[in-house]
Amino acid sequence: MKTLILGGGIGGHVTANLLRKKLSKEHEVLLVDKKTQYEFSPSFLWATMGWRKPSQITRNLSALEKKGIKYVNGEVSNIDPSTKTVKTSAGEFNYDYLVVALGAELAPYAIPEMSGVAHHFYELEASMKLKDAVAGFSGGAVAIGVSSTPFKCPAAPYEAALLLDYHFRKRGIRDKVSFQFFTPEPQPMPVAGPRIGNMIRQMLEMRGISYHPNFKLATVNGAKRELSFEKGEKIGYDLLVAVPPHRVPNVVKDAGLTDGAPYVPVDKWSLKTKYDNVYAIGDVALVKLFDGMALPKAGVFAHAQAKVVAHNIAADIEGGEKVKFDGKGNCFIETGFGKAGFADGEFYAEPRAVNIKKPSISRIWHWEKIWFEKYWLWRWF
Ligand SMILES: Cc1cc2nc3c(=O)[nH]c(=O)nc-3n(C[C@H](O)[C@H](O)[C@H](O)COP(=O)(O)OP(=O)(O)OC[C@H]3O[C@@H](n4cnc5c(N)ncnc54)[C@H](O)[C@@H]3O)c2cc1C
Structure with missing residues (x-):
């Protein structure tokens, strides 16, 4: 049997590693990614702050080969579930099981004049450009925020604002910098509920960052x-820092996997799509919660879903009990000053239960995130 995994980000990488371990050698595991390097996104803001060099948070995807996983460096251009084939720039592949883990694509072009004018930290290269822009900034108005929803890591733009505030304080120029935070969301992290939203809003306001909810960005005028x-x-x-709009990759839409939805609707327990033996995990998937909200796009979910899908494909092939994705996840919220918060939640619970762990803002969580970064990169590469 051959399992083809599209995308070598968090979801695809974990699926490939686990499946290879669970299956006997006669079964093939093949992973396709257009990139040659894996980039650890939870550390992108640390790269912007100058706390990480790109080499510290990137790893070669070719390392998969040593583990017996076939890695193909190519861009997926067509997925045909009827013939069970995938076309890529590096050739055509057939499959028995397909795991679509192509993530969400950034689409700054969706907002007039945004490309090339707004900085962001949603790719490593862009995070490094933002680092230079911030280093060269000696005062003025910073507009920072979210251009549209949904976007990856609901906490990230709030962390960015708090870390930039911290950076300018350390440089002694905070009094020369004003901050406006804009977002189409009614509150920070709506899926986490009003208590956490209010806490983050208060944190921003205490740091002198004006918060503008329900501000949906229409156009950017770079000249003015x-x-x-x-x-x-x-x-x-x-200085403009804006989370770019996100989109489902066209190749996924063209495969008929979205059925008119913004991302790929999946069974929330098994991550199965409407096609036999085709799974979608991570940011590309759309998991609806009991109140109609979507499960946030976050690595913690991509990782947990990968475990479930790897286990269940192996159980299909080799036999064994199936498992279910439980919708549990957590996230760090970096606040600067060497501190962070930590929230965890049961997203399938009715009502949803999302809580900030005590101590609410502490050095402990910042150190825990450092440990997590080191452990994750060591464990999976
Ligand atoms: C700044 C930032 C901070 C974050 N912090 C956190 C955090 O602290 N905790 C957390 O849980 N989540 C965090 N996230 C979110 C997390 O990174 C994503 O949710 C996670 O990476 C999703 O995993 P994925 O496997 O679905 O997609 P991705 O990791 O995005 O992987 C998709 C892969 O598909 C490849 N690909 C795409 N299209 C093609 C194609 N056509 N052909 C071939 N390959 C293709 C890409 O190259 C990529 O490698 C953060 C994200 C950002 C941007």
């Missing part, structure tokens, strides 16, 4: 350095 929002509001800026 001005943002326009759908209800007519305007925000001027000297």
Whole structure:
């Protein structure tokens, strides 16, 4: 049997590793990614802050070969579930089981003039460009926020604002910098509930960051350095940092996997798509929660879903009990000053239970995140 895994990010990488361990040698595990390197996104903001070099948070995907996983460096251009074939720039492959883990694509072009004008930290290269822009910034108006929903890691833009505030304080120029945070969301991290949202909003405001919820970005005017929002509001800026719009990759849509939904609808327990033996995990998948909200796009879920899918494909092939994805996840919230918060939640619970762990903001969580980064990269590469 051959399992083809599309995407070597968090979800695809973990699936490939676990499946290889669980299956006997006669079964093939093949992973395709257009990149040659894996980049550890939870550390991108640390790279922007100058706390990590790219070499510390990237790993070669060719390392998969040593584990008996066939790695193909190629771009997926067509997925045909009817013939069970996938076309890539490095050839065509057939499969018995397919795991689609192609993530969400960044689409800055969806907002007029955003490309090339707004900085972001959603790719390693962009995070390094933002690092240079921040280092060269000596004062003025910072506009930071979210251009549209959904986006990966609901906490990341809030962490970015707090870390930039910390950076300018350390440089002694905070009094020369004003901060406006904009987002189409009604509150920070709506899926986490009003208590956590209020806590983050208060944290921003205590640090002198003005918070503008329900501000849906319409256009960026790079010449005037001005943002326009759908209800007519305007925000001027000297430095613009905006989470770009996200999209499902076209190749996934063209395969008929989305059925008109923004991402790939899957069974919330098994991550099965509507096609036989085709799974979608991580950011590319759409998991609806009991109240209609979507499970956030986060690595912690991509990882947990990968475990379930690897286990169940192996159980199908070799026999054994199946397991279910339980919707549990957690996230760190970096706040600067060497501190962080930590939230964990049961996203399938009704009502959802998301809690901030005590101590609410502490050095402990910051150290825990450092440990997690080191452990994750060691464990999976
Ligand atoms: C700044 C930042 C901080 C974050 N912090 C956290 C955090 O602290 N905790 C957390 O849980 N999550 C965090 N996340 C979110 C997390 O990174 C994603 O949710 C996670 O990576 C999703 O995993 P995935 O496998 O679905 O997709 P990805 O990791 O995005 O992997 C998708 C892969 O598919 C490949 N690909 C895409 N299209 C093609 C194609 N056509 N052909 C071939 N290959 C293709 C890509 O190259 C990529 O390697 C953060 C994200 C960002 C940007």
